[in-house]
Amino acid sequence: MLPTLRLLLAEPNLGLTLLGDPEPAARGAMLERTVEWVHSSDLIDPTPFLSADQVLLTTGTQFGADTAADVDFLPYVQRLAARGITALGFGTEVIRDGTPDALLAACQSLGVPLFEVPYRTPFIAVARAAGDLVAEDRFARATWALKAQRAIALAALRPDGLSATLAELSTQLGHWVALFDVSGTLDRVFPRETFTVTPDALATVQHEARRLLARGQRSSSTIDAGGETLTLQTLGGHDHLRGVLALGGPRALDQASTEVVTSVIALAGLALEQNNALARAQGLLRTGLMHTLLGGDQKLVEQISRQMWGALPVAPVQVAVVDAPAPRRDAITDYLELRVEDSPGQVFFARQDDTIVLCLDRAAHGILVNLCTLFDLHAGVSEPSSYRQLPRALEQAEQGLARAKEGAPGVTEFGVVARQGVLALLARTDAREVGLATLAPVLAHDRVHATELLGTVRAWLLCNGHFGEAAAQLGVHRHTVRTRIQQAEQLLARDLGSFPARADVWAALLATDNAVL
Structure with missing residues (x-):
């Protein structure tokens, strides 16, 4: 951290004096302002040559030798305050005797610290003292950084190197350190005892972690x-993110x-990559075990x-089958590994x-x-099953996945598919062309003669073959329905009085999704 105004004013050889009598709290805040550098200028507007956190020294030449009461210092101080300078030092006995009261009043009104530089102290001495303080601070911080990195490197050699590294980082920085896993879920935090982030703040951090x-x-x-x-x-690594490291504390880094x-990011990344290499080996083992399990052992x-x-x-x-796109497959596997650790005996998975x-x-x-929601995945789930019937459950889950892919990401249970019936599957297979070929003679007749044979067949089948109910639904006489059904039977070369023929025609209508009507 940069030296503060307090340290600069405390240099015994400079004789600098902070002017005014601010409240203790305001005085303390002023003295803790950081000093990046010291610059001297007697320009009426020196701000183009200044940056924030600098101290400006001036003799007041730009204001002339008139009495202080005739000078409006407010615009000058406003420019300095807007630039964000740390403080203004006024050199006395060069142009004016003492520091103008009007300048002090302007500084106090805008919260700009003002100190007096005695005639015996050259501005270069103030600048040199500030430079020495900056150099000392940089040397001290560099020394600290080396010691901190050594302590962290030693921590990385412990059995749980990742946790030890993050704990040591927290100690060295005086900040809390949190690790979010590949799903953006809080995995671990140090120090846990003093982690007092509010739920709203934690939600904000988690949202940002997931965005990254x-x-x-x-x-x-x-x-x-x-x-x-x-x-x-x-x-x-690039396109293979393993998590997010978050740091928080009372001050910026x-x-x-x-x-x-x-x-630490390099060490943590290496540790996570090593864990990932182990996870790949475990993944191959899992796949082999899943095949063994399906085989009955x-x-x-x-x-x-x-x-x-x-x-x-x-x-x-x-049994659940989840689609796993290649770009996110590692992240999905990492997420499941963490859930297995959190919920032992509840999940077994394999690619x-x-x-x-x-x-x-x-x-x-x-x-x-949660997996499907977090990664926008489709999944199919079987009915409850014993391990002996696992292959059958796997087929059910695959059918559920096929149905799930027809809609938005989410979970589709096989039980839902089963309740829709076998014939409902025809609309989701390649039976459409077969259905169109079956209905082609009726379709051609309706098109050429402007009849409504196919629509009548559909209504009649929905009414379980009752001519009166179909006629009422279509708004025609029942003899008209009977005549149309007879024509359709001739065109289809099927006796619709038999159940197999009716089922075949109904399946053809389902396979074409009724698009022919």
Whole structure:
């Protein structure tokens, strides 16, 4: 951090005196202002040559040698205040005896600290003292950064290197440090005992973390939440983000702190990548175990799973199949790994081609819903099943996934598909052309003769073959319906008095989605 005005005024060889008598709180705030550099100028408008946090020294030559009461200092001080200078130093006994009261009044009205520089103290001495303070601070911060990086490097060698590294970073910075996983969920925070972020502020940080992760690129951002300045940085490589590191505290990070954070980001990214390499190996093991489980050897899978991740979900289980786009497949797997840790014995999953297959305890249904919501995925879920019937449950889940893909992202249960009936599946297969070929003679007759045979057939079938009900629905005489059905039978070469013929024609109507009517 830069030296403060307090330190500059306290230099014993300079004899600088802060003027005015501000309230203790205001005086304290003034003295804690940082000093980036000291500049001297007697221009009436020196602001083009100044930057914020600088101290300006002047002898007052720009105001002339008139009495102080004849000078309006307010516009001059307003320009300095707008530029954000730390303080104004007035050199006495050069042009004027003492510091003009009107200048002090203007400074006090705008909150600009004003101090007096005695004649015996050259401006260059003030600038040199400030430069020495800045150099001392930079050296001290550089030394601190080296020590902090060494402590963090040693922490990384501990058994749980990632947690130890983040805990040490929190200690060195005096900030809280939070790690959000690949889904944007808070994974761990240090120090946990003093983490007092409000729920609203945490929600703001989590939203920003998810926004950065959704971009899929390495990036950082700074936000204000709960009265703190928060810094967020993604972890992991390009297009393979592993999480987000968030830091919060009473003050913003300076250059030395930022360098330390950068080194931690590299270490954390490396640790997460190593974890990901291990996760890939575990993923291959999971896939093999899933095939073994589908093959019927539950005992072997149970033994290995218990040692690696915990017990398998207790039967009856539901099988879910989730589409897993390649760009987000690693992130989805990372999310599920974390959920397995959080909910042992409720989820077992494995990759299968372009999908992820899950065996779920009934209590884990919320995990599947959250997964689809978070990553905008489609999923199909089987009916409850024993492990012996797992292949059949997998087929049910795949059928549910096929139906789910017809709509918005979400979960579709096989039970819903089953309740819609077998014939409803015809509208979602390649049976359309067969259906059109079946109905073609009737379609051609209606088109050439402007008849309504096909519409009459549909209404008659919906009325279970009752001529009177169909006639009432169509608004024609029942003999007209009977005549049309007879014509349709001749064209279709089918006896619609038989159930198989009626079912065949009805299936053709469903396969064409009634688009021919």
